[in-house]
Amino acid sequence: MKDSITSGKAGNRKRESIRLWAVALWLVLWQLLSLKIGQEILLVSPASVAFRLAELVGKGDFWRSILFSFERILLGFTLALSMGILFAALSSFCRPVREFLQPAVLVMKSTPVASFTILCLIWIPSRNLSVFISFVMVFPVIYTNLLEGILSTDPQLLEMAEIFRLPLVRRIRYIYLSQVMPYFRSACTISIGMCWKSGIAAEVIGMPKGSIGEKLYQAKIYLNTPDLFAWTMVIIVVSRLFERVFLFGMQKLLEKLERM
């Protein structure tokens, strides 16, 4: 088995993939329930959703909306990731920094998306809303998990590093990365889903023009349930794709770092 610093205890378990038969069964149940209710405005059928999605895909506006939201949520995620890593590293050896950040992290974790969104609309243009919201949702998750990972690093390994006089770069590359990776991976998996959900939720409230959130809001006010479900499917697919691509890229980068 190829050596990998991400294949810790958490990575060693086989990640359970979604089974096609389970998805098919849920679709059948959904279709049956939709037929039973008999009113698409209440519960649209999967067939209608698929049909509507096929219509949307052919329109340029569809892709522009995805790009609009994706760019901003990605930016918020990236900023949160970078600053989460930086501040977790700082906090791990500087207690005053850790204590200073603690109340801010707690507030970010506990405050509802809606509160942040309404506050943000006072300060920043609505078109950049999802950048900020994604950031405040992701930063505490990344920061907290990474900090815990760093502080949980086996002290015996750190003693070993002292005896062998390992430079800081090697300690980070061989010891800290290896120890922290399961925490980091877990944090990314959680926060990618969160940043999409919260970013889109903020767009529904703030309605930046051309965003997926605006489309959802329009579907709501026109009681356009097929559009609502279709756009929801889009959000799920984009979120899952982004998660896969990101985690795959991260794995490859770390394997390369280790082999250097």
Add this chain to the structure above:
Amino acid sequence: MDIRVERLCKSYGDQQVFRDYGALFPEGKVSCITGSSGKGKTTLLRLLMGLEQPDSGMIHGLEGARLSAVFQEDRLCENLSPLSNLRMVCRKRVSKQELVRALERVGLTGCEEKPVRELSGGMKRRVSILRALLAEFDVLLLDEPFKGLDAETYLKVTAYVREEIRGRTAILVSHDPRDMERLGGVEFRL
């Protein structure tokens, strides 16, 4: 330079481990610290490594010395391969072939790329020993280095270690009198 321990005192709470302990560990030789459990053998090694400080007394001869160690625990990065664990401590760039050859000297073949957590206890032990020998050192400290090795592997590994530390300063802690015989050491009984 010889390593001199003078009037060493160390206690943990009410338990006094060393009181005015003194010893001279000669340069270029293997010194074997023996004694029953709880006598402070590992504590002495930790004091020599600088991982703990004595309550009083002095240790001379280790100032600025480059240390290497085989710890009582393996202390390997479990998610990394033996190659990565070895590469970690090598100052100069070492080729994969050289590291593979070194692993073969201690009887490890075919597992170079596996994560260490997949290796047996004896295999991990050999990686720890090899790591200590591949690092550049002036003084080598070994704490029960050969535990967990089967008889045949024990002979192979001790022969290899003896060859590698010939003429170099090493301090070995062991319960097993065979270790001292195999490495040709001088006994220091606690």
